[in-house]
Amino acid sequence: MKLTCPIEKAASFLGAKWTLEIIYFLQEPRRFCELQELLGGINPVTLTQRLKLLEAEGILNREVVPDAQRHVEYELTAKGKDLVAVYQDLSMWVSRWYTEEAH
Amino acid sequence: MKLTCPIEKAASFLGAKWTLEIIYFLQEPRRFCELQELLGGINPVTLTQRLKLLEAEGILNREVVPDAQRHVEYELTAKGKDLVAVYQDLSMWVSRWYTEEAH
């Protein structure tokens, strides 16, 4: 695929399974196991892979928090947060077309 | 996954491979073979499957046009067109973050 169009550039990772939901749930910082629960059964292998991909794309940051029990937090970068606006539109689209019966 | 949140409802098909690009290119009605070319090498099996899925979701219509050489056109429904607005936002996000060098 020729990557001349901007949508196509983004589609390679935005169109991957789980990406949509991951970014959605990262509207607040989350831990790995939190994401696993929120996403309702995503495989840890897939989740790891997707988080690495989104980190590489500059959408999120992985941060090791050295508290009592050391843990890892994933949070959106500025670029990722800016993308959430798009999801808010998506959310409105869904409420327009899915909240009531037929359209 | 509990389907309580609107994004999750939509994510099952919006988050499938190629869906993003298909809807993008359907901003104008397209034929099967046109989509194949535009999408740059999507497998016809996958394309057929995705078009059926999006038709079932009410995002697009499949129409047989009985012209000289009978052909098929795929075009967005009102619901699908309404979704394009979301993609326009996505497009702006991409131009903000991808047109220039680092951010």
Add this chain to the structure above:
DNA sequence: TTATGCTACTATAAAAAATATAGTAGTGAT
């Protein structure tokens, strides 16, 4: 100090999805 639990993963094999490649069927033009 052994056991148990939490967190963040990795390993492996199996299942599901996407792909490459070839082929079919209808129609029209040469």
Add this chain to the structure above:
DNA sequence: ATCACTACTATATTTTTTATAGTAGCATAA
């Protein structure tokens, strides 16, 4: 009659995702 266009389907292979189990560090409880 042959070739070309369109819209697919068939089949085998590759890639991706999944289920399931396990590892390793640290902390609290017994």
